Amino acid sequence: MPGESGTPFAPYQLHVQEAADFIAARLDAPPRLGLMTGTGLGAVTGGLMVATALPYSHIPHFPAATVQGHPGRLLYGTLAGTPTLALLGRFHLYEGYTPLAVAFPVRVLQTLGVDTLLLSNAAGGLNPSFRPGDLMLITDHINLTGENPLVGPNFDRWGLRFPDMSRVYDPVLAAAARKAAAAAGIPLTHGVYAGLKGPSLETPAEIRFLKTIGADAVGMSTIQETITAVHGGIRVLGVSTITNLNDPDHPAPATVEAIVAVAEKAAPHLGRIFAGIAAELSGA
Numbered sequence: 001m002p003g004e005s006g007t008p009f010a011p012y013q014l015h016v017q018e019a020a021d022f023i024a025a026r027l028d029a030p031p032r033l034g035l036m037t038g039t040g041l042g043a044v045t046g047g048l049m050v051a052t053a054l055p056y057s058h059i060p061h062f063p064a065a066t067v068q069g070h071p072g073r074l075l076y077g078t079l080a081g082t083p084t085l086a087l088l089g090r091f092h093l094y095e096g097y098t099p100l101a102v103a104f105p106v107r108v109l110q111t112l113g114v115d116t117l118l119l120s121n122a123a124g125g126l127n128p129s130f131r132p133g134d135l136m137l138i139t140d141h142i143n144l145t146g147e148n149p150l151v152g153p154n155f156d157r158w159g160l161r162f163p164d165m166s167r168v169y170d171p172v173l174a175a176a177a178r179k180a181a182a183a184a185g186i187p188l189t190h191g192v193y194a195g196l197k198g199p200s201l202e203t204p205a206e207i208r209f210l211k212t213i214g215a216d217a218v219g220m221s222t223i224q225e226t227i228t229a230v231h232g233g234i235r236v237l238g239v240s241t242i243t244n245l246n247d248p249d250h251p252a253p254a255t256v257e258a259i260v261a262v263a264e265k266a267a268p269h270l271g272r273i274f275a276g277i278a279a280e281l282s283g284a
């Protein structure tokens with residue numbers, strides 16, 4: 001079968017399995033929910049009752065996290081009663097990781113049986129109605145990274161060669177997020193996320209282009225992980241924290257320090273929404 005064995009892809013499958021086996025041996029119950037936090041958003045996992053913490057560096061074949069605001073740890077515990085694995089820190093194309101390396105943690109979650117993935121990221125706002133600190137439910141995305149984690153042989157056991165992308169972000173999870181946000185009194189807007197490779201930020205002409213093609217926010221993550229999860233049959237929810245505004249008519253420099261500061265302030269709100277979704281999933 002294509003991609004099953006004897007291809008250059010086989011070592012990757014083996015590495016995913018070895019990482020998953022290492023993690024599974026340290027868990028009390030199979031995880032159902034995966035969380036992945038972005039820049040400055042580690043506190044999103046505040047509601048997790050942590051049973052086990054594993055630095056990425058202890059997990060076989062896990063890439064090392066190098067970015068400011070990304071601690072690089074895997075937490076296992078329960079979130080509103082749901083067995084959960086939280087990935088604090090992700091890998092970015094702009095760090096030089098391949099799409100397969102960026103997708104690696106998602107394949108490990110898939111192998112461990114996770115069926116729902118909640119993603120968060122920091123993003124620049126394009127929609128003029130947005131303000132720094134706003135939380136945006138991602139309703140769809142535009143992949144402008146020039147990369148795709150499914151390029152290469154298809155491993156049929158993981159998913160289909162041509163996965164459908166007509167409903168990437170799960171409407172049931174989105175409804176649960178809206179309900180959780182409303183219950184907690186947290187405003188939650190929504191929009192389309194454009195993913196670029198980075199690491200340079202956008203020029204005013206690029207911002208104008210992104211607005212024209214229908215993007216409400218722009219960032220440098222999430223796309224590879226989401227495509228991988230959809231391929232693997234994992235339901236996805238994504239929320240962007242709008243850390244800065246990109247106005248092509250009034251260009252203003254965005255510093256990583258300011259981006260991290262806004263993200264850190266918004267993280268507890270996002271954590272409450274994620275905990276509310278978990279409660280909904282567990283029927284609590």
Ligand code: HPA
Pocket residue numbers: 122123124125201202218219220243244246254259
């Ligand atoms: N552009 C791209 N990525 C980002 C931004 C931005 O303005 N803010 C936070 N991540």
